[in-house]
Amino acid sequence: MPSGERLAGKVAIVTGAGSRADGIGNGRAAAVLFAREGARVLLVDREPELAEATLAMIEEEGGEAVVQQADVTADEDCRAMAAEAVSRWDRLDILHNNVGIGGRGSVVEVDESDWEQVMRVNVTGMMLASKHAIPAMKESGGGAIVNISSISALRPRGLTSYSTSKGAVIALTQAMAVDHAPDGIRVNCIAPGPVYTPMVYSAGMSDELRDRRRHASLLKIEGTGWDIGNTALFLVSDEARYITGVIIPVDGGTILRGPAR
Numbered sequence: 408m409p410s411g412e413r414l415a416g417k418v419a420i421v422t423g424a425g426s427r428a429d430g431i432g433n434g435r436a437a438a439v440l441f442a443r444e445g446a447r448v449l450l451v452d453r454e455p456e457l458a459e460a461t462l463a464m465i466e467e468e469g470g471e472a473v474v475q476q477a478d479v480t481a482d483e484d485c486r487a488m489a490a491e492a493v494s495r496w497d498r499l500d501i502l503h504n505n506v507g508i509g510g511r512g513s514v515v516e517v518d519e520s521d522w523e524q525v526m527r528v529n530v531t532g533m534m535l536a537s538k539h540a541i542p543a544m545k546e547s548g549g550g551a552i553v554n555i556s557s558i559s560a561l562r563p564r565g566l567t568s569y570s571t572s573k574g575a576v577i578a579l580t581q582a583m584a585v586d587h588a589p590d591g592i593r594v595n596c597i598a599p600g601p602v603y604t605p606m607v608y609s610a611g612m613s614d615e616l617r618d619r620r621r622h623a624s625l626l627k628i629e630g631t632g633w634d635i636g637n638t639a640l641f642l643v644s645d646e647a648r649y650i651t652g653v654i655i656p657v658d659g660g661t662i663l664r665g666p667a668r
């Protein structure tokens with residue numbers, strides 16, 4: 408049995424619910440926390456075996472979830488994931504748009520096809536997932552969407568394609584919040600800071616860089632996927648019923664610090 412009831416009776420889709428390596432990514436953490444609070448969760452990932460590990464964590468705690476293979480850049484896959492949630496559980500209340508990939512370099516350095524791929528995954532993917540989830544949420548009487556941006560959108564540092572895509576996620580959040588408030592759908596955005604997740608350490612990270620990232624925050628502590636997941640849990644719960652269209656940095660105060668190069 409789930410240990411909490413903050414999302415009891417609700418059905419959620421989490422995109423990128425796996426983690427690219429062992430450990431707790433932002434999507435995995437959100438999926439586990441949603442299930443712990445009573446939601447039934449569709450664990451969407453392009454690589455299903457990565458989401459299977461998240462499923463095992465949820466089932467170990469007595470939660471309910473199912474893995475769905477989908478690439479969020481494919482319209483048909485996004486249509487299928489909303490349809491699967493509804494046919495399996497009769498409703499859809501929550502969409503956690505977590506998938507995102509990195510991109511490096513200035514506009515002078517960036518390769519055009521890499522730029523387009525970052526925009527496609529980070530922006531078009533969220534649009535397509537939302538396009539198919541929103542009608543199902545409307546049918547269910549409303550819902551809540553969380554889009555994952557990054558403080559790179561608010562304080563860019565040499566990751567221009569990534570920062571630009573994450574800026575678009577903020578604008579997308581605000582546009583969706585305005586357009587779908589009449590449907591009873593709240594749309595909010597989290598801008599994570601330099602949290603220590605498989606996304607950043609799976610390609611190798613020196614102890615020195617890890618320490619520098621920790622010290623980038625005012626609080627001098629290391630953020631984790633759980634910090635992002637707990638914020639998402641609040642935003643999709645009824646405790647946030649009066650909150651829509653906001654961008655919440657979850658970064659230990661990193662954006663308030665001076666240049667970090």
Ligand SMILES: NC(=O)c1ccc[n+]([C@@H]2O[C@H](COP(=O)([O-])OP(=O)(O)OC[C@H]3O[C@@H](n4cnc5c(N)ncnc54)[C@H](O)[C@@H]3O)[C@@H](O)[C@H]2O)c1
Nearest residue numbers: 423425426427432433434453478479506507557599602606
């Ligand atoms: N870790 C950080 O420091 C940090 C900082 C700011 C923002 N973020 C954001 O957090 C989010 C990622 O969090 P995470 O820790 O879960 O990442 P992750 O890299 O572990 O990815 C989670 C999953 O997404 C899946 N995925 C990738 N592309 C996909 C696609 N097209 N369709 C379906 N699934 C796909 C991967 O297979 C993986 O299992 C991203 O949006 C990222 O930009 C992270």
